[in-house]
Amino acid sequence: xxxQVGALIFATSLVQLANGFFTTLVSLRLGVExxxxxxxxxxxxxxxxGFTIGSVTCGGIIQRIGHIRGYAAFGGIVIAGTVGMxxxxxxxxxxxxxxxxxxxxxxxxxATESWLNSKATPALRGKVFSTYMVGTFLALALGQLLVGxxxxxxxxxxxxxxxxxxxxxxxxxxxxxxxxxxxKEVTLPYGEILRAAPVAIxxxxxxGMISATFYAVVPSWMLANNIPQGxxxxxxxxxxxxxxxxxxxxxxxxxRIDRRMLLGVLALGFALAxxxxxxxxxxxxxxxxxxxxxxxxxxxxxxxxxxxxxDNMAQEGAVxxxxxxxxxxxxxxxxxxLTGAWIMGSLNLRGVFYFMAASAALLGIVAxxxxxxxxPAPTVEAPFTVVAPQALHVVPEEPAGAGVG
Numbered sequence: 484x485x486x487q488v489g490a491l492i493f494a495t496s497l498v499q500l501a502n503g504f505f506t507t508l509v510s511l512r513l514g515v516e517x518x519x520x521x522x523x524x525x526x527x528x529x530x531x532x533g534f535t536i537g538s539v540t541c542g543g544i545i546q547r548i549g550h551i552r553g554y555a556a557f558g559g560i561v562i563a564g565t566v567g568m569x570x571x572x573x574x575x576x577x578x579x580x581x582x583x584x585x586x587x588x589x590x591x592x593x594a595t596e597s598w599l600n601s602k603a604t605p606a607l608r609g610k611v612f613s614t615y616m617v618g619t620f621l622a623l624a625l626g627q628l629l630v631g632x633x634x635x636x637x638x639x640x641x642x643x644x645x646x647x648x649x650x651x652x653x654x655x656x657x658x659x660x661x662x663x664x665x666x667k668e669v670t671l672p673y674g675e676i677l678r679a680a681p682v683a684i685x686x687x688x689x690x691g692m693i694s695a696t697f698y699a700v701v702p703s704w705m706l707a708n709n710i711p712q713g714x715x716x717x718x719x720x721x722x723x724x725x726x727x728x729x730x731x732x733x734x735x736x737x738x739r740i741d742r743r744m745l746l747g748v749l750a751l752g753f754a755l756a757x758x759x760x761x762x763x764x765x766x767x768x769x770x771x772x773x774x775x776x777x778x779x780x781x782x783x784x785x786x787x788x789x790x791x792x793x794d795n796m797a798q799e800g801a802v803x804x805x806x807x808x809x810x811x812x813x814x815x816x817x818x819x820x821l822t823g824a825w826i827m828g829s830l831n832l833r834g835v836f837y838f839m840a841a842s843a844a845l846l847g848i849v850a851x852x853x854x855x856x857x858x859p860a861p862t863v864e865a866p867f868t869v870v871a872p873q874a875l876h877v878v879p880e881e882p883a884g885a886g887v888g
Contacts, residue, residue, distance in 0.1 A: 488599060488611055490658045494651040495595045496618040501647035502588055503626030507719055508640050509581070510702040515635050522574040524824025527699035528817045529578040533585030535813025541590040550594050551656060557590030558652035562645055569641035620727040627720040631713030676792060676807050682743050682850050683792035684811055689846045690784035691812030693753070693839045696819035697722070697781065704832045714767065718774050725775030726782030733783040742791040743854035749787065750847035753780035757840040761833050785812060794859070
């Protein structure tokens, strides 16, 4: 079992390594190509359009064709889209290909996570998914280090990304792990979760919006202002490592205090960090710690929202709940880069940070107000899980919400 699960975790770490570098690369490459800011936002948002569509359709595809064939199909889509971007440099073409890549990536995550959930016994599931998350965050961090070491022009960077995706595809396609038997998930009306956990719905949308805006807009702005690629990579690396560092302490707090109050504190902390970055001197020893704080606050908003929603809903609907929250996060992630690119074109990066800070502050105020006005729902075995907007939709045997960062 350890060998089978290890192969899946290693393959997904390669996917996250490629995907983390790919996102920053596209943002920087758009700046090099000197596209219109509106087109840059369109290209960056297109990934999340595909991701959102895939989040509500990939489960059915996997149910029909199985996990291995599904993984191969989604991996093929991602590889084809990446190769296409290296061959044709055009905003419209890139937008369509990024949407296809987003669709393929969410399919890879859904297939992997539901597969892991099936293979890990209840006694080992926490250990398996914690290993999965550590591998994911380390891969994302390593992906940012590649930013300063590979040329932006030409096809070299795209070729490396394709190779990483292809190796992951080979590893999973050749695994000896048996495919899980998929079961039909419990459906949940949208109105029910909105009535039970409105803060979770709002939080998922805002968490997706500010995260997508940060990763889409900030690297492009830094490159346009002649900041070296290596420095850009360090700033993005700090945000990723901050996200990793926050997971355990926030998880510990989340299981001990009202999650809405914690969500409010995290959101207001993000807003404060975002505004602080505006006025800091442009020195790495000052910027990097604040960037790490920003990444830490940002990466924990969504998992607290998921845990809060689980507290207020029946556990048999766990998979459907995660699906609804993923959809809200995907909508926010689509809107964020479009809005951020437009704001940057008019108000520079200061406006983008004010936009993210205002959105987070709104979430913080709503969450704290609700926490003060209404007592928390009784918690029913719904502990904090390290999860980001790539949660599973097809869950064999028994539902459990765990995801990818």
